[in-house]
Amino acid sequence: MRAVDIIQKKRDRQELSSAEIDFFIQGYTRGEIPDYQAAAWAMAVLLNGMSDRETADLTMSIAASGEMLDLTAVVPLAVDKHSTGGVGDKTSLVVEPVVAACGLPVGKMSGRGLGFTGGTLDKLESIPGYRTNLSTEEFLAQLRTVGLVLSGQSADLAPADGKLYALRDVTATVQSIPLIASSILSKKIAAGAQAFVLDVKVGEGAFMRTLEEARVLAHMMVAIARLAGRRAVALLSDMNQPLGYAVGNALEVREALDTLRGAGPQDFWRHCRVVSAHMLALAGVTPDLGEGEALAESVLASGEALEKFRQLVMAQGGDVRYIDEPDRLPRAAYVNVIPASQGGYLAGLNARMVGETAVLLGAGRARKEDPVDHAVGIVVHHKVGEKVDAGAPLFTLHANDLERLQHAREILLASHTWSAEPVEPLPLFLDVIDG
Amino acid sequence: MRAVDIIQKKRDRQELSSAEIDFFIQGYTRGEIPDYQAAAWAMAVLLNGMSDRETADLTMSIAASGEMLDLTAVVPLAVDKHSTGGVGDKTSLVVEPVVAACGLPVGKMSGRGLGFTGGTLDKLESIPGYRTNLSTEEFLAQLRTVGLVLSGQSADLAPADGKLYALRDVTATVQSIPLIASSILSKKIAAGAQAFVLDVKVGEGAFMRTLEEARVLAHMMVAIARLAGRRAVALLSDMNQPLGYAVGNALEVREALDTLRGAGPQDFWRHCRVVSAHMLALAGVTPDLGEGEALAESVLASGEALEKFRQLVMAQGGDVRYIDEPDRLPRAAYVNVIPASQGGYLAGLNARMVGETAVLLGAGRARKEDPVDHAVGIVVHHKVGEKVDAGAPLFTLHANDLERLQHAREILLASHTWSAEPVEPLPLFLDVIDG
Numbered sequence: 105m106r107a108v109d110i111i112q113k114k115r116d117r118q119e120l121s122s123a124e125i126d127f128f129i130q131g132y133t134r135g136e137i138p139d140y141q142a143a144a145w146a147m148a149v150l151l152n153g154m155s156d157r158e159t160a161d162l163t164m165s166i167a168a169s170g171e172m173l174d175l176t177a178v179v180p181l182a183v184d185k186h187s188t189g190g191v192g193d194k195t196s197l198v199v200e201p202v203v204a205a206c207g208l209p210v211g212k213m214s215g216r217g218l219g220f221t222g223g224t225l226d227k228l229e230s231i232p233g234y235r236t237n238l239s240t241e242e243f244l245a246q247l248r249t250v251g252l253v254l255s256g257q258s259a260d261l262a263p264a265d266g267k268l269y270a271l272r273d274v275t276a277t278v279q280s281i282p283l284i285a286s287s288i289l290s291k292k293i294a295a296g297a298q299a300f301v302l303d304v305k306v307g308e309g310a311f312m313r314t315l316e317e318a319r320v321l322a323h324m325m326v327a328i329a330r331l332a333g334r335r336a337v338a339l340l341s342d343m344n345q346p347l348g349y350a351v352g353n354a355l356e357v358r359e360a361l362d363t364l365r366g367a368g369p370q371d372f373w374r375h376c377r378v379v380s381a382h383m384l385a386l387a388g389v390t391p392d393l394g395e396g397e398a399l400a401e402s403v404l405a406s407g408e409a410l411e412k413f414r415q416l417v418m419a420q421g422g423d424v425r426y427i428d429e430p431d432r433l434p435r436a437a438y439v440n441v442i443p444a445s446q447g448g449y450l451a452g453l454n455a456r457m458v459g460e461t462a463v464l465l466g467a468g469r470a471r472k473e474d475p476v477d478h479a480v481g482i483v484v485h486h487k488v489g490e491k492v493d494a495g496a497p498l499f500t501l502h503a504n505d506l507e508r509l510q511h512a513r514e515i516l517l518a519s520h521t522w523s524a525e526p527v528e529p530l531p532l533f534l535d536v537i538d539g
Numbered sequence: 540m541r542a543v544d545i546i547q548k549k550r551d552r553q554e555l556s557s558a559e560i561d562f563f564i565q566g567y568t569r570g571e572i573p574d575y576q577a578a579a580w581a582m583a584v585l586l587n588g589m590s591d592r593e594t595a596d597l598t599m600s601i602a603a604s605g606e607m608l609d610l611t612a613v614v615p616l617a618v619d620k621h622s623t624g625g626v627g628d629k630t631s632l633v634v635e636p637v638v639a640a641c642g643l644p645v646g647k648m649s650g651r652g653l654g655f656t657g658g659t660l661d662k663l664e665s666i667p668g669y670r671t672n673l674s675t676e677e678f679l680a681q682l683r684t685v686g687l688v689l690s691g692q693s694a695d696l697a698p699a700d701g702k703l704y705a706l707r708d709v710t711a712t713v714q715s716i717p718l719i720a721s722s723i724l725s726k727k728i729a730a731g732a733q734a735f736v737l738d739v740k741v742g743e744g745a746f747m748r749t750l751e752e753a754r755v756l757a758h759m760m761v762a763i764a765r766l767a768g769r770r771a772v773a774l775l776s777d778m779n780q781p782l783g784y785a786v787g788n789a790l791e792v793r794e795a796l797d798t799l800r801g802a803g804p805q806d807f808w809r810h811c812r813v814v815s816a817h818m819l820a821l822a823g824v825t826p827d828l829g830e831g832e833a834l835a836e837s838v839l840a841s842g843e844a845l846e847k848f849r850q851l852v853m854a855q856g857g858d859v860r861y862i863d864e865p866d867r868l869p870r871a872a873y874v875n876v877i878p879a880s881q882g883g884y885l886a887g888l889n890a891r892m893v894g895e896t897a898v899l900l901g902a903g904r905a906r907k908e909d910p911v912d913h914a915v916g917i918v919v920h921h922k923v924g925e926k927v928d929a930g931a932p933l934f935t936l937h938a939n940d941l942e943r944l945q946h947a948r949e950i951l952l953a954s955h956t957w958s959a960e961p962v963e964p965l966p967l968f969l970d971v972i973d974g
Binding site for chain 1: 544546550576587706
């Protein structure tokens with residue numbers, strides 16, 4: 105078998121066999137197939153596509169390129185969740201402790217933020233001491249004892265994915281549905297997941313801007329999960345406005361803690377409750393979504409979910425005083441409340457502009473190697489459809505630099521659009537695709 | 540400007556600007572843009588195409604990636620010819636001395652054979668002592684004194700082409716019309732040509748199998764030559780059967796010498812006469828094609844063309860006794876005449892199978908670094924349409940290995956197809972595309 109023939113086959117729109125895909129991925133991982141051949145192949149895949157069968161094979165080959173965790177001794181059926189990335193998306197910080205408190209052990213490997221979307225690890229590191237680099241042994245031990253882990257991706261899992269992603273990033277081959285789908289699922293499968301809830305974000309503040317492309321990605325992921333012998337449910341959720349109110353690392357941890365105390369934004373808690381119910385149903389903890397939502401509601405009300413989060417932070421070396429007294433979390437030097445310059449119904453709140461403003465303030469990264477400022481960010485005060493009076497607080501900026509604050513203020517004012525007529529609120533979920 | 544953005548633009552089917560193309564090509568030549576970005580770009584070009592304007596810019600950028608020869612002090616209007624490669628295509632060995640004998644100085648840089656097609660340099664090296672690695676100074680001096688040069692491509696000319704070709708070869712990006720067209724013309728332009736006759740081969744024994752794709756390539760080359768301020772004529776010529784009778788290095792030199800003595804195969808001399816007439820007309824040496832053909836005929840009949848070839852060989856260090864007594868040329872150990880196993884009208888003579896058989900015998904290369912055997916090859920005895928009696932000589936094999944000879948015999952017998960009904964001869968030329 106030769107790499108050049110495999111590239112040519114994909115160039116000519118032919119379907120690659122399982123053996124060809126595995127030859128290519130394992131050869132690339134071992135460095136026997138050079139970057140230039142992988143780059144030509146990735147461009148051919150991007151432009152000519154892949155069938156569900158090819159994508160499932162690609163997923164399994166990437167998963168098998170390194171260590172594969174076996175969680176069956178710890179969790180009867182390991183369920184994982186994945187969000188394709190959004191603005192203000194602190195869902196994992198609430199859903200995972202809720203689900204764990206419901207009796208389903210969950211161990212999640214998360215990523216860092218890049219571009220206008222945030223990352224769970226950056227948020228958790230707002231809590232002094234919190235370790236995100238657990239070893240595989242620590243990960244498994246904590247899953248067993250605490251029933252909840254939120255850590256970083258181990259370099260030993262799916263190494264082909266890291267190598268391929270770095271190459272795609274510099275060869276304009278990121279935006280390929282089969283490559284995105286296989287990247288997401290291969291890591292989940294290597295981490296031992298048997299079932300997934302996939303939160304596919306759609307809209308201005310997401311990688312998938314249109315419902316059509318999000319639907320294609322969701323269908324493909326559900327199909328390849330089935331072909332790979334896993335179960336998956338994909339939720340298509342709106343990302344035209346931020347989820348909740350807070351955008352920025354410590355600000356989002358604060359909002360997640362508020363939510364776990366029962367005092368978070370309504371939309372955000374509804375979102376988390378639905379995602380939790382899908383995870384509980386997939387695992388068979390509850391017989392249907394209704395009972396799952398009810399169970400999630402009960403562990404929130406009883407404080408068990410918050411307690412589980414506290415146990416998580418303690419287990420991973422974080423200072424739990426920051427959980428008990430969230431005012432201790434990092435605070436920016438300047439906290440400015442910006443009033444609405446006009447009144448009316450809020451017609452739009454461009455999530456991408458909000459995300460990019462958070463990056464501008466220092467909350468996110470333009471490049472992978474950039475540091476993040478945990479204190480800075482944005483808290484918006486209204487959701488689309490709400491009526492706002494001129495002069496009422498519109499958003500609050502948390503900044504460590506006056507010039508950036510001024511710049512952020514202008515962008516954010518422009519990111520709010522207005523209507524004199526009543527405007528419908530945006531939906532939370534647009535569709536559910538069930539395998 | 541960033542390479543990744545240029546790749547993305549081509550990925551998204553947008554037209555690249557002159558500046559973007561030049562940034563990419565010069566950056567790649569200098570090693571600032573890595574192979575993996577060039578590979579992704581080449582695949583995007585192959586799958587999404589390039590406009591004539593982009594291809595002309597690409598051609599000029601590749602030409603400008605190294606030294607550019609200026610022949611204006613030596614030749615009033617430098618005309619070059621290029622064949623896209625065929626089987627038995629020894630045209631340069633006859634056309635160039637004929638044209639030079641007509642008073643038009645020609646300096647040609649040729650390539651080596653690869654795969655089923657032969658290369659002019661390999662053929663010339665059948666003549667002991669013949670040097671194909673002239674320096675630029677030697678090339679120019681000989682063009683001035685002899686009016687005829689047949690040498691190898693200087694590494695200083697269009698280095699981007701060599702680098703890009705090697706990459707395309709291993710990334711399945713050879714078969715792209717804009718990349719083929721720019722590769723051909725960039726080398727000609729860097730070598731100082733002001734006008735070109737492009738012999739685009741079509742059929743089983745050519746890279747372009749169909750008239751449609753050959754026509755696309757021919758039109759594109761003529762168009763980009765015009766955009767680059769050069770003139771070009773493209774001849775579409777049949778390559779379903781070998782050109783002439785001989786296939787193999789020394790055998791083709793022998794046939795070229797026979798032709799220069801007025802005793803070559805009819806089809807081959809007609810082909811050479813037409814190509815010569817186009818070169819003479821482009822240079823303004825003769826006012827039209829008819830007078831060009833007549834002039835070519837006269838320098839052949841007078842012996843001036845043969846004398847010019849003899850001067851060429853002497854100037855480049857070759858032993859002219861091999862020109863005066865062609866029996867001295869390398870001979871194979873086994874020379875077997877194979878009779879027709881059946882009679883009838885010759886309906887087909889698969890040029891690709893003939894070319895591949897020559898490689899099998901050792902006349903060509905499967906890989907660039909392979910050596911060639913100058914003595915071996917094939918002489919077919921009939922053209923499509925001829926009536927052949929069973930038992931009459933069908934072809935002669937020249938081999939240095941009995942096992943390969945036996946294998947070649949079987950393939951070649953199968954490459955001849957027969958008809959009981961009369962069959963039309965194949966045309967020499969299918970079309971002429973004039974800029």
